[in-house]
Amino acid sequence: MIILIFVAFVALLLYSVLIFKPKNFPPGPPCLPVVGSIPFIPAKHVQFTMVKKWKKQYGPVVGLMLGSKPALAVIGAEECLEVFRRDEFQGRPDTFNSRDRAFNKRLGFFFTDGPFWVEQRRFTLRHLRDLGFGKKSLEGIILDEAEVLIKQLQFNEIQKCGFFGVPAINVLWAVLGGERHSHDDREFKALLQKITRLFRTGNPSGDIVDVLPFLRLIFPNLAGYRERNIATTGGHNFFREAIRQHARTLDENESRDFIDVYLKEMKKNDGINNTSFTEDGLITILLDLFSAGAESVANSLDYCILYLILHPHIQKKVQDELDAVVGRSRRPSLDDKPRLPYVEATLTEVLRINPIAPLTPHHRVLKDTKLNGYDIPKDTTVIICSYGVLSDPDHWGDPEVFRPERFLDSNGKFMKDDWMINFGSGKRFCLGESLARNILFIFFATFFQEFSLSIPEGDPKPSTMPQSGFTTAPYPFRMKIKERL
Numbered sequence: 001m002i003i004l005i006f007v008a009f010v011a012l013l014l015y016s017v018l019i020f021k022p023k024n025f026p027p028g029p030p031c032l033p034v035v036g037s038i039p040f041i042p043a044k045h046v047q048f049t050m051v052k053k054w055k056k057q058y059g060p061v062v063g064l065m066l067g068s069k070p071a072l073a074v075i076g077a078e079e080c081l082e083v084f085r086r087d088e089f090q091g092r093p094d095t096f097n098s099r100d101r102a103f104n105k106r107l108g109f110f111f112t113d114g115p116f117w118v119e120q121r122r123f124t125l126r127h128l129r130d131l132g133f134g135k136k137s138l139e140g141i142i143l144d145e146a147e148v149l150i151k152q153l154q155f156n157e158i159q160k161c162g163f164f165g166v167p168a169i170n171v172l173w174a175v176l177g178g179e180r181h182s183h184d185d186r187e188f189k190a191l192l193q194k195i196t197r198l199f200r201t202g203n204p205s206g207d208i209v210d211v212l213p214f215l216r217l218i219f220p221n222l223a224g225y226r227e228r229n230i231a232t233t234g235g236h237n238f239f240r241e242a243i244r245q246h247a248r249t250l251d252e253n254e255s256r257d258f259i260d261v262y263l264k265e266m267k268k269n270d271g272i273n274n275t276s277f278t279e280d281g282l283i284t285i286l287l288d289l290f291s292a293g294a295e296s297v298a299n300s301l302d303y304c305i306l307y308l309i310l311h312p313h314i315q316k317k318v319q320d321e322l323d324a325v326v327g328r329s330r331r332p333s334l335d336d337k338p339r340l341p342y343v344e345a346t347l348t349e350v351l352r353i354n355p356i357a358p359l360t361p362h363h364r365v366l367k368d369t370k371l372n373g374y375d376i377p378k379d380t381t382v383i384i385c386s387y388g389v390l391s392d393p394d395h396w397g398d399p400e401v402f403r404p405e406r407f408l409d410s411n412g413k414f415m416k417d418d419w420m421i422n423f424g425s426g427k428r429f430c431l432g433e434s435l436a437r438n439i440l441f442i443f444f445a446t447f448f449q450e451f452s453l454s455i456p457e458g459d460p461k462p463s464t465m466p467q468s469g470f471t472t473a474p475y476p477f478r479m480k481i482k483e484r485l
């Protein structure tokens with residue numbers, strides 16, 4: 001009898017650690033007990049492994065196991081576009097890490113779905129639009145920030161990249177918290193640095209802490225857990241303090257910014273059971289928006305500089321167009337955009353060739369479904385490799401070449417391309433897209449109107465190979481700045 005119990009116990013133990021892929025699931029890397037495919041997912045440059053290796057080896061849709069949970073890496077361009085389109089692929093997984101940053105609940109946008117996400121996203125989008133997201137009313141703030149930055153840089157002939165963080169986040173914070181921070185503000189810069197480190201340490205395809213959360217107690221640095229925790233706590237404290245300050249000075253007749261609008265909605269919902277408008281919810285929304293905005297715009301602008309110092313003839317064409325259309329006696333404005341097709345094409349080409357989000361945050365399958373003839377069970381995690389779309393040779397011809405002309409028609413007019421899905425697509429498209437596009441355009445145009453940039457004499461040619469992380473960033477490089485005006 002004892003032997004029987006022992007055998008049953010061992011069998012049960014084995015069953016719980018062995019990992020079985022679902023039936024008729026796409027092929028993919030091997031699976032080990034307990035951890036699944038995680039050891040076979042590279043920690044760095046996973047987008048290149050997916051596009052250059054896995055797609056050839058396994059096909060456009062790859063089956064993985066994150067611990068005992070099935071996951072898909074969608075790499076083929078047509079398949080990515082299909083998954084963006086289909087509603088059943090628009091959930092988000094409920095993971096240890098996502099709850100860990102949201103008071104052990106499901107809050108914010110990045111890691112929620114269902115009615116909670118719909119209500120919060122609709123409310124936020126509506127009010128951020130009213131407060132000026134994507135509108136000309138924010139243009140003045142964007143231009144002011146660009147001007148302050150330019151004044152600072154005029155005195156530094158040789159400059160290291162990485163100076164767009166505070167100016168870009170200042171524009172966003174003007175809408176969220178109604179405040180502008182000095183570019184030297186230590187506390188603000190420290191928070192940004194924590195968030196930057198968090199983004200660099202993450203692996204957008206899979207995280208062992210989600211699979212075996214107890215490991216973080218033994219190895220606190222595992223998979224960037226410590227950095228994530230420091231950034232989350234820093235963000236929580238900063239936003240809680242801002243919310244309390246707003247609550248003390250709230251004016252019922254006027255809303256200064258998004259925090260005011262949300263606080264009023266919280267008051268309206270006071271006493272309602274299960275309301276989705278809570279202080280913890282607001283803190284998580286601010287953390288989502290702040291971290292999404294902090295890295296993305298600043299890193300994209302660093303890439304712009306990198307590509308234009310590596311391609312001086314393209315930089316010259318950008319400046320020639322700016323000189324011809326805007327001149328040198330005033331700053332470029334959003335109204336100039338339609339008359340600056342080469343500027344827009346160059347900016348778009350930078351976003352394509354080195355996307356800051358080569359993989360989207362994880363999606364989740366909301367009901368049993370099929371993809372490419374495979375059976376995909378409900379709750380499968382989905383990693384969409386946008387880089388697969390942005391680098392597809394059948395569509396772009398020469399995706400590895402930096403060529404802004406691909407976005408110009410035969411009359412030199414800017415041409416949109418539906419495959420530019422670097423802001424996502426479908427129901428989960430980026431919530432900050434219009435704001436990000438406006439900041440990118442004004443900063444980029446103003447910067448190259450004011451300065452000519454080059455590689456400092458004696459410096460090696462900087463590499464375009466991206467640093468890995470939840471988002472990508474160029475490796476640090478230096479530039480020589482020369483005033484044009």
Ligand code: HEM
Pocket residue numbers: 109110111121172288289290292293294296297300356357360361421422423424425428429430431432433435436
């Ligand atoms: C160059 C700039 C940016 C790029 C390339 C970018 C790209 C993306 C991508 C690829 C997604 C994921 C879509 C998906 O899961 O399918 C996303 C989501 C999101 N982005 Fe952005 N983003 C940028 C700037 C911003 C800014 C400035 C903000 C903040 C205002 C922002 C807020 C968000 C939010 C909240 C989501 C989650 C949406 C949801 O799940 O409902 N992003 N973004």
